[in-house]
Amino acid sequence: MADDRLPGFWGLPPKHRALYAAVAAAVIVGGILFGYYANFGLDQATSTDRARADKNAEKAVDREQPAFVSTITPPDYEQEGFDPIIFVLDRPLTAGEQATLTSLKGGQPKEVWAFMKSLGGRIVQYPPVLQKPLAGGHQSPRGIHAQTFNLNLNSDRDAGLTINSMTAVKDTCTAPTARTVVNIPPAGSNVRPGLLWDMPGGLADKPEGPYALDEGDDQGQLYFRHNAIDLGNGQSNMALRIQSLVTDQTCKWHINASYTDTTGQHDQRIPAGAATFTTEAVPSNPVQYFENVISEGWGCIGEMSQQGCTATKTLERVRPGKGN
Structure with a gap:
């Protein structure tokens, strides 16, 4: 060896x-x-x-990962409370459905919603009543019909990024489609913290905002003038309550978010792809119009019977021209 x-x-x-x-x-x-x-x-x-x-x-x-991911969820009205609210449906109520509706107490919107939801109804809200004027000189929002959703933003990137601007972009605007309107009008409306876009008019009218919704000094001010949203690099997710307002046209729209990272300035669409948000307007002259008149019951105007409608004469005096 x-x-x-x-x-x-x-x-x-x-x-x-x-x-x-x-x-x-x-x-x-x-x-x-x-x-x-x-x-x-x-x-x-x-x-x-x-x-x-x-x-x-x-x-x-x-x-290679998305800068951030957006998740959109509707508010939980059963948990949060309804405040003043409008329910809309794309067809008239039958005689039996009208009888069921007018047997319910209008001051109990949860019960009214349970019934309208079973028929395929949708919720439209009233705009918040702000204590301060909006930036730009408006004393209050011009939009009169509101929709709300919760927007959650999260980034898994190791590198941080900062969203420093959001712009609402209208995609389409059309006449409202509802034929039945059930109104539980406001006696006051709570302001919940979040962001507000005021989007009156049609496609050619540019949305304004987002404005800050809170009870502090920033109420009514443009949100991104004093704020930014930091994501990634271990930052917590950002949860925002978004409210959008329209007048006489239902608009589909999206958000263009502008953010900065180590490579420069970029834009990302919310929601992703071709998806949109919808903010629904209420027709001024629906086929059927029901309204809860405090202490009197339901007033009913339009193509319907008057079964259970004990406040129609009062409603006709305070809302001339409503309905047919």
Whole structure:
């Protein structure tokens, strides 16, 4: 075995064999050490470049993810309360459905909603009553019909980003489609913190906002004039309550969010793709119009019987021209 690895080893005198073995061992150990330190030196010499390349690769992978993800959910009216509210339906109520509606107490909107929801009805809200004028000189929002949704923004990116602007963009606006309107009018409307877009008129009318909705000094001020939204880099998600207002046209729209990250300024659409939000207007002259008159019951105007409608004469006096 030794002659295979150390040629001529056994043919040497004992002293020479010891020297031969020592030299061979030194060569082997030296080769091992040389290889180790050569590899160590190369590792050290290229470590900065490799670290830079790894970091750039990580950044590239990080940027492949969406800047942020938006999740939209409707408000939970059963939990939050209804406040003043309007229910709309795209067809007239039958005689039996009218009898059921007018048997309900108008001051109990939860029960009215349970019935209208079962028929395919939708909710339209009244605008909030602000204590301060809107930025730009408006004393109050011009829109008279409101829709609300909750917008949650979250980013899984390691690098941070800042949303510093949001713009509402109308996609389409059309005449309202509802034929039945059930109104529980306001005696006052609570202001809930969030953002407000005022979008009166049709497609050519530019939305205004978003305005801050809160009870503080910023109420009515343009939200992004004093605020920004930071996401990514371990930041918590941002939950926003969005309210949009229209007048006489139902509008489909989206948000263009402008954000900044380490690569510069970018835009992202909310909701993603071709999806839109809808803010519904209430027709001024529906086929059927029901309104709860406080302390008197239901007033009913339009193509219907007067079964259960004890406040119609009062309603006709305070709302001339409503209905047919």
